[in-house]
Amino acid sequence: xxxxxxxFKREYLERVRSKWYIIGTLLGPAFLLLILAxxxxxxxxxxxxRDVARIDVIDASGTGLGNRVADALRAKYPLSRGPYVRTxxxxxxxxEADRSVLRVQREEVLGALLLDSATVAGDSVRYVGRNAxxxxxxxxxxxxxxxxxxxxxxARAGIDAKQVDAxxxxxLDIHTQKIGDKGVEKGNPLAVMLLGYxxxxxxxxxxxxxxxxxxxxxxxxxxxxxxxxxxxxxxTDTLLAGKILGVGLVAVTQVLAWVVLGxxxxxxxxxxxxxxxxxAGVPDSSAAANAIAGAQGGASAAAxxxxxGLPSVPLGATIALLLCFVLxxxxxxxxxxxxxxxxxxxxxxxxxxxxxxxLLVSSALFMPPVLANPTSNLAKTMSMLPTxxxxxxxxxxxxxxxPWIEVVGALAGVSSACAAAIWLSGRIYRVGLLMYGxxxxxxxxxxxxxxxx
Amino acid sequence: MSDLAIDIRNVVKRYxxxxxxxxxxxxxxxxxxxxLLGPNGAGKTTTIRMLLNIIVPDSGTITLLGTPxxxxxxxDRIGYLPExxxxxxxxxxxxxxxxLAELKGVPGREADRRIDEWLERLELxxxxxxxxxxxxxxxxxxxxxxxxxxxxxxxxxxxxxxxxPFSGLDPxxxxxxxxxxxxxxxxxxxxxFSTHLMDNAERLCDSxxxxxxxxxxxxxxxxxxxxxxxxxxxxxxxxxxxxARIAPVLGDKSLVAxxxxxxxxxxxxxxxxxxxxxxxxxxxxxGVSITRFELVLPxxxxxxxxxxxxxxxxxxxxxxG
Numbered sequence: 001x002x003x004x005x006x007x008f009k010r011e012y013l014e015r016v017r018s019k020w021y022i023i024g025t026l027l028g029p030a031f032l033l034l035i036l037a038x039x040x041x042x043x044x045x046x047x048x049x050r051d052v053a054r055i056d057v058i059d060a061s062g063t064g065l066g067n068r069v070a071d072a073l074r075a076k077y078p079l080s081r082g083p084y085v086r087t088x089x090x091x092x093x094x095x096e097a098d099r100s101v102l103r104v105q106r107e108e109v110l111g112a113l114l115l116d117s118a119t120v121a122g123d124s125v126r127y128v129g130r131n132a133x134x135x136x137x138x139x140x141x142x143x144x145x146x147x148x149x150x151x152x153x154x155a156r157a158g159i160d161a162k163q164v165d166a167x168x169x170x171x172l173d174i175h176t177q178k179i180g181d182k183g184v185e186k187g188n189p190l191a192v193m194l195l196g197y198x199x200x201x202x203x204x205x206x207x208x209x210x211x212x213x214x215x216x217x218x219x220x221x222x223x224x225x226x227x228x229x230x231x232x233x234x235x236t237d238t239l240l241a242g243k244i245l246g247v248g249l250v251a252v253t254q255v256l257a258w259v260v261l262g263x264x265x266x267x268x269x270x271x272x273x274x275x276x277x278x279x280a281g282v283p284d285s286s287a288a289a290n291a292i293a294g295a296q297g298g299a300s301a302a303a304x305x306x307x308x309g310l311p312s313v314p315l316g317a318t319i320a321l322l323l324c325f326v327l328x329x330x331x332x333x334x335x336x337x338x339x340x341x342x343x344x345x346x347x348x349x350x351x352x353x354x355x356x357x358x359l360l361v362s363s364a365l366f367m368p369p370v371l372a373n374p375t376s377n378l379a380k381t382m383s384m385l386p387t388x389x390x391x392x393x394x395x396x397x398x399x400x401x402x403p404w405i406e407v408v409g410a411l412a413g414v415s416s417a418c419a420a421a422i423w424l425s426g427r428i429y430r431v432g433l434l435m436y437g438x439x440x441x442x443x444x445x446x447x448x449x450x451x452x453x
Numbered sequence: 454m455s456d457l458a459i460d461i462r463n464v465v466k467r468y469x470x471x472x473x474x475x476x477x478x479x480x481x482x483x484x485x486x487x488x489l490l491g492p493n494g495a496g497k498t499t500t501i502r503m504l505l506n507i508i509v510p511d512s513g514t515i516t517l518l519g520t521p522x523x524x525x526x527x528x529d530r531i532g533y534l535p536e537x538x539x540x541x542x543x544x545x546x547x548x549x550x551x552x553l554a555e556l557k558g559v560p561g562r563e564a565d566r567r568i569d570e571w572l573e574r575l576e577l578x579x580x581x582x583x584x585x586x587x588x589x590x591x592x593x594x595x596x597x598x599x600x601x602x603x604x605x606x607x608x609x610x611x612x613x614x615x616x617x618p619f620s621g622l623d624p625x626x627x628x629x630x631x632x633x634x635x636x637x638x639x640x641x642x643x644x645x646f647s648t649h650l651m652d653n654a655e656r657l658c659d660s661x662x663x664x665x666x667x668x669x670x671x672x673x674x675x676x677x678x679x680x681x682x683x684x685x686x687x688x689x690x691x692x693x694x695x696x697a698r699i700a701p702v703l704g705d706k707s708l709v710a711x712x713x714x715x716x717x718x719x720x721x722x723x724x725x726x727x728x729x730x731x732x733x734x735x736x737x738x739x740g741v742s743i744t745r746f747e748l749v750l751p752x753x754x755x756x757x758x759x760x761x762x763x764x765x766x767x768x769x770x771x772x773x774g
Contacts, residue, residue, distance in 0.1 A: 008556040014544060225539035229604065232505040232533040233556040434507065447469070 002241045003234040011246025012215070015251060025254050027263040052137050053128060055114040056100040060093040061120045065148065069115065073143045082109060090116060097128070104129060113141065122149050149154040189220035196398030197371055202255060203325050204364045204391050210251040210329070211360075212353070213245060216341030218429070219349055227433045236430040243331045247453050251329065320407050321394045327414040328390020331421050332360060338425035341432030363388035365394060374399035384410050386417035424449060457516070458612050458643035459504065464513030466499055466667075473499040474510070481645055481660070482743055483518075486638050488658035488675075489647040490757065496646040497665040498536060499531040501616050505533055506563045518611055529558045532610035536617040536647075539600050542590040545575070546600050549589060550607060557608035564607060571603040575629065595623050602630065606637075611636060615646035619653055631657065651754035663754065665761045679750040686755060687721040687729055687735065690745035698739045713755065718745075720755060 015021055053073040059066025066085045071081050090097045093116060100112035111129015119125045125145050131137040151164045159167075230239060301408040335356045343349045366388060370379040374396050382401070383393040389410040396402055431448040432440070440448065459481035466474040474496040489497050502508045504515060506523055515522040518530060540549050547568055554564035572578035572585045575748045577599055590599065598621070605613065615634075618629055634644050634657060643682055648654055654661055655675060662672035671678060691699065697705060702714050703719065708727045713720040723729060751759070 003556060005553065010548075010552050014541075149518070205756075222542070223538040224542060225535065226541055228537055228539075229533060229553065229601075230509050230534035230556065232535070233528055234555070235506075427529065434502075 004238050004245075005350070007234060007239055007242025008246040011243050011406050012249055015213070015247065015289075021250070021254070025233045025257045026261070028254070028258045029265050032258075032262060033265060050353035051077075051080050052094055052140055053111055054105060054110045055141075057083045057085045058093060058096045058100060058112060058114050059085060059087045060090045060114065060116045061094075062090065062117075063120055063152070063373060065115050065120060065152065068148050069113070069145055072098075072148050073141075076140075076144060083113075085179075086108065090267045097126075101128065112129060113145070115145070119145065119149065120152070122146075122153065175209065181291035193399060196374075196395045197367070199321065199398060200395035202392050203328065203394060204360070204367075206251045206255065206325070207329055207332045207390070208360060211248050211332045212249050213354075214248075214333045215336035215349060215353060216338050217247070218433070219242060219343065219346070221432055222323075222341060227415040228254075236433060237426055240334070240337055240426060240429050243337065244330060248326070248329050248333065248400060311397070316404070318399055319410065320397065323411055324390045324394050325409065325413070327418050331386070331390065331414060331418045331422040332356065334418075334421045335359075338428040338432070341425075342445070343439050352439065358416060359387050373397070384413060386413040389414050402410040410414055456483055457481060458485070458518055459487075459645060460514075460516040461500075461504075461513045462516075464500075464503060464510045466496075466503060466508065466510050472667050474503070477513075477664065477667070477669055479669070479672065481643060481663055484641050485634070485643060485659040486634060486657055487643070487645040488496075488654035488661040489645060489664065490649065490651065490654055490661055491647070491664040491670075492649060492761065494771055495664045497664065500664070501533075501614055501645075501647060504614060505531065507702050519707070526558075528700045529608065530611045531609065532605040532613045532620055534602060534605040534613075534615045536620065536622075538598065539587045540597065540601060540604070542588070543590055545585075546587055546589055546592065547585040548585075550585075550600065558608075559608045561729055567605070567607050567609075571607065575599045577603075594621075595626050598622060598626055604760040606633075611642055613642055616642065617648060618646050619650055620650060621652045632698070635774065649720040649771075651752065651757055653703075655753040662755060663760060670760045671758070674752065678756060679753070682751045682756050682759070684748060685723050686749050686751040687723065687732065688708065688745055688747045689719045689721060689743070690717060692717075692742040692744055693732060693734075695739070695741035698741055699736060702732070702735045702739060705735075711759070713758075720751075722759065736773070 019130045019295075036433075051074070055073075057066045057070050057073075059069075064087075066087055070083045070085045072225075086096055093114060097114055100109065103109050104111060109129075110131055111127055114126035114128075125142070127141055135161045151167075154167065155161060189355060221230065229407060255331065339353045339356060340349065343352050364380070366378070366382045369376070370382060372394055373379060379392070379396055383396045384406065385392075393402070393407065393410045397407065427449045429444060431451070435448075456478050459479060461477060461479040461694065464474055464477045465472070468664060477496070477500065479500075489500065491497050500510070502523065503510050504517065511718065517527060520527055540546075541552075544552075547565075550568045550571075551564050552562060554567065555561060559567070568585065572583070577584040577596060584596060589597060589600070605615075618630055623629060631653075634646075637644055658675050660674045661678065663670040673681070703709050703721065706724060708724055708731065710724040710727070711720050711722040721732070721733070729748060736743060736746070
């Protein structure tokens with residue numbers, strides 16, 4: 001135990017004392033704030049491109065719909081040039097569309113909107129353009145057309161024009177609240193999503209960064225031959241354990257520092273988030289509602305997150321989350337340590353680490369789909385699979401209630417994967433640490449594992 | 454309490470078909486300086502690593518300082534300087550040394566005191582500069598070697614194991630190392646070191662063991678070993694350029710088994726059944742002027758060549774050093 005502490009202490013103190021660690025820890029939150037603030041600086045996060053209305057409107061409907069749509073577009077995008085309306089015969093529509101394609105290619109317009117009888121009926125409208133791939137732009141155009149068609153139909157049904165205008169401008173915000181096992185939960189769902197995403201991303205980042213730190217540390221001991229002296233004083237299992245625990249605590253320290261610094265920054269400079277009109281503190285529901293009403297995107301939600309307090313994460317879930325990190329870290333760290341012990345040079349190590357990195361990156365790849373649909377079978381599977389559970393389970397848990405049996409199952413799975421990884425890596429480490437020369441083949445590795453004692 | 458510091462019995466270690474150490478038995482008395490001699494690949498480092506419980510023998514027993522070698526805490530009483538040396542490059546020298554001492558169970562405060570003492574003693578801490586505060590990679594190679602040597606001895610071990618301690622040392626550090634070995638012995642410590650430099654071994658060691666191909670060739674006190682091989686070696690020195698005249702005599706295989714030709718000084722090994730008196734008469738008959746003709750104790754180097762043979766030499770043995 002004494003030696004474990006000595007190894008642990010060295011790993012921890014040497015890292016925490018290093019210049020880059022201190023800089024990274026201090027600048028981490030600043031960097032985060034910058035990333036959150038950038039969309040606001042450009043101011044177009046929610047509007048899509050400002051040039052949406054610079055399009056041809058080809059009106060083959062024979063009802064003057066084109067001009068009405070154009071007016072609506074101009075009203076919505078006063079800074080945009082266009083739109084350019086051409087009223088044509090239904091028979092000529094395709095010829096006109098081809099003309100517009102040429103105009104788009106010459107960059108005269110961004111796209112072309114084709115209105116015909118199907119549009120008047122409220123069935124369909126065609127849009128071709130450079131930005132046809134942008135959901136925001138396409139949605140914006142669709143909404144404009146839809147509102148105009150709606151107004152037309154209401155007018156035909158005999159509703160007064162003024163009323164039509166009022167109706168078509170109904171703004172309906174949706175205020176959502178998550179229901180957990182203990183009823184309606186505090187905090188807004190956008191913040192919950194952000195928290196889930198943040199937690200998963202942070203876990204992933206910490207495992208990648210500090211897992212590789214362990215790998216390099218092992219390689220350093222091996223290539224400088226310090227390992228020779230060290231293993232004559234302490235057995236390799238203790239050395240490996242001390243290393244993983246020491247570096248793990250470095251990661252935890254950094255996360256804690258970020259949380260504290262980040263929270264402090266959001267507390268004292270809420271205007272960075274562009275939402276500084278609410279007094280800080282007072283985590284009541286009206287503040288939450290106000291905040292979310294004024295929120296324009298994730299950035300403000302982050303501010304809200306702080307103002308309204310963290311969305312309630314029960315103690316059990318917090319412990320499960322922590323276990324996920326600890327077990328996941330140990331799992332990947334021991335694999336990385338084995339990789340470090342296998343090779344002799346910086347050149348070889350990246351290549352040798354590829355399989356472990358692939359495991360990690362493939363778990364991260366599933367973050368967006370799980371975020372979009374946390375109740376899907378994909379989400380369930382990925383949150384149970386031992387290699388991805390440490391990252392996906394926390395994400396799922398913050399988004400939706402997960403039956404405790406699944407959480408326990410996932411943790412049990414990760415634990416056994418951990419035990420297997422430690423067993424395997426311990427053996428590779430023991431032999432590899434004092435083995436110089438070329439990189440071992442898979443067969444040689446198997447022999448190391450068999451023969452290690 | 455056993456009077457043996459190291460007691461190795463019938464130890465075997467095989468690697469992947471080849472035998473690194475084969476049925477090796479060694480006894481190193483407490484308080485002695487012991488040399489483990491052999492060509493590269495003879496199994497010296499494997500033996501040392503087994504002593505330190507870094508690798509486990511396939512069979513046989515090892516007892517260190519009267520205790521089975523896998524006993525917990527035993528390594529705290531052993532100091533080890535590996536052949537491949539190195540320290541954490543980016544770490545402050547003091548912190549590295551403190552780490553090494555703490556690994557051996559020395560409390561931090563006591564470690565600091567000893568580190569100061571050693572740094573001053575090996576001139577790494579002078580009134581002008583305290584190299585202990587520098588990072589390891591700011592030190593010259595010679596200074597790093599000193600630092601590593603300090604790390605080996607900080608916990609005041611009863612048994613000191615040095616693997617090829619003289620390789621790569623500059624003459625000043627080599628001298629400091631020799632002094633330290635002598636001083637350690639004077640304080641009752643046991644020192645075992647491996648080397649392929651016979652001159653060092655002959656001067657420093659009380660006892661030696663020569664191993665080749667994982668097997669013990671011979672062992673015992675240096676004096677006894679040399680005596681056991683005496684009567685077969687003749688030192689012959691002649692005056693002037695007599696090479697051509699005595700060449701036929703020295704080339705007589707019934708008389709002389711081997712010649713170590715040092716130009717005007719020859720070390721001869723008599724052939725089995727060869728007679729020293731007859732040899733002397735034959736040399737006199739050539740008419741050269743003899744300045745020395747003496748039956749001598751062979752040097753370790755000679756014994757090594759005789760027992761391990763030219764094959765060992767080809768396999769990396771570098772003889773005099």
